[in-house]
Amino acid sequence: MIISSEMGNTSKKRNASSLLNDKEEASFHLLVIRFSAMGDVAMTVPVLQRLVKTYPDLKITVLTKPFFKPIFEEVPGVKIVTANVKQKYKSIFGLFKLANELSSLQLDAVADLHNVLRTKILRLFFFFFGIKSAVIHKGRAEKKELTKLQPKTIRPLKSTHQRYADVFAELNFPVDLNHSVVVNKHPLPQVIKEKLKQPRKWIGIAPFAAHEPKMYPLTQMEKVIARLDETNLYDILLFGGGKNEQEQLEKLAENYTNVFCVIGKLSFKEELQTVSNLDLMLSMDSGNGHLAAIYNVPVITIWGATHPFAGFAPFQQKPEQQILPDLKKHPLLPTSIYGNKQVDGYDEVMKSIEVERVLKVILEVL
Missing domain, CATH: 3.40.50.2000 (Glycogen Phosphorylase B;)
Structure with a gap:
């Protein structure tokens, strides 16, 4: 497990609701999980940038695959944990080992932005460790309705970005995705x-x-x-x-x-x-x-x-x-x-x- 991009020092620990109710410093520690795929990982970044801006004292650790580390480095102040879940942590025993290692970081809550079997197992282990979690609701029924062939009803569904934001809101950290965030250009290779x-x-x-x-x-x-x-x-x-x-x-x-x-x-x-x-x-x-x-x-x-x-x-x-x-x-x-999915005639x-x-x-x- 590789840990990088450390946050600065934080003060005495308080719970999420108290963080919202006053302006005192806090060290509530939130784990954010998203392993794949590239587009879905990239979509987490604008949401996390606004989360960091809204709650500058919130301590955030992101769990992802090693390849995606540079994407999350675009979020200032987060700690990035990379885990190879197809090798070192591939079995249920490997996932228990990973959850146990992560729990040593003194987590207060987990935001599961992926919601697949692997992350469900991790959430179960965190539950037994006494760590609460919230999970993305992917809207599968709505999406099935959108893509069924007949009868056809086309309407805009909730964006994936907002679905991510809803997970944080469930943990008492709502974010407004309309807040502007300055993102600087990098030096060219x-x-x-x-x-x-x-x-x-x-x-x-x-x-x-x-x-x-x-x-x-x-x-x-x-x-x-x-x-x-x-x-x-x-x-x-x-x-x-x-x-x-x-x-x-x-x-x-x-x-x-x-x-x-x-x-x-x-x-x-x-x-x-x-x-x-x-x-x-x-x-x-x-x-x-x-x-x-x-x-x-x-x-x-x-x-x-x-x-x-x-x-x-x-x-x-x-x-x-x-x-x-x-x-x-x-x-x-x-x-x-x-x-x-390919449809005949299309x-x-x-x-x-x-x-x-x-x-x-x-x-x-x-």
Whole structure:
């Protein structure tokens, strides 16, 4: 278990309700759990930033996977505990060991922002240790209703960010997500400094998604890239992950003057530093959009089988920056919450979004 990013000293311990009722200092210690996935992890950050701002004396420890540590480092003052739950802590005995180690931190409460079998087991152990907890309510019934094919009722559901905030409210730490938080840009990695030109607008594009029904066809995305490149006004950075995506995007970038594939060139931390300097991020319904939103970067998202009404739109991004297919032509949308379900006759929904429409939104934002 790795512990980093220590908080400063706190004063005498008080309970959560007393922290809310007066302005005296407190050392109420809250454990926040979120292991995966990247987009969901990134969505916790704006909420935690506002929690820290609202309760500066609240002691917060975040439990997550080692890979996600750089994301939570964007929250000032939190302690980060990383645990490899697929190796060292993979069994029920491993989870007991983890819970026992965490309980030595003198926790007062646990906020489970994940609510999967692993975290349920951890909460059970914490219960026996006398540590109270609150858990996210994912709204599965509402989401099932949103994506069922007939009869169709489309209405905006509670955002995931608000669902996270509700967990803290249950522990007597309500937060207002409309509070502004200043997020500073990071210094650019040297390899990016050498590639980008100033003064220019820097556009990040993340063309891939975990599931094909929510991915804009790469042939059409390349047309978007080509049109932006030919203006010679922008530097375009391509984001993604894995060898296959790297090979495709490097091959694509070779055809253009102002396009650079960052995959394999940067550490994850350096990627975040680069994202913080973007003027715009164009992504699917995927983690890259949520990472950019951490830094208040304008995010344009393209949606296919999924829909922002499910609650997964990037934080505080304008509705007009969420590009949807024509719902009159495709009345069954959304057909999936996560984009992993394909519906007969809807395999080319993403193709119906014209390149000109994507370019129009990009230029309006820039």
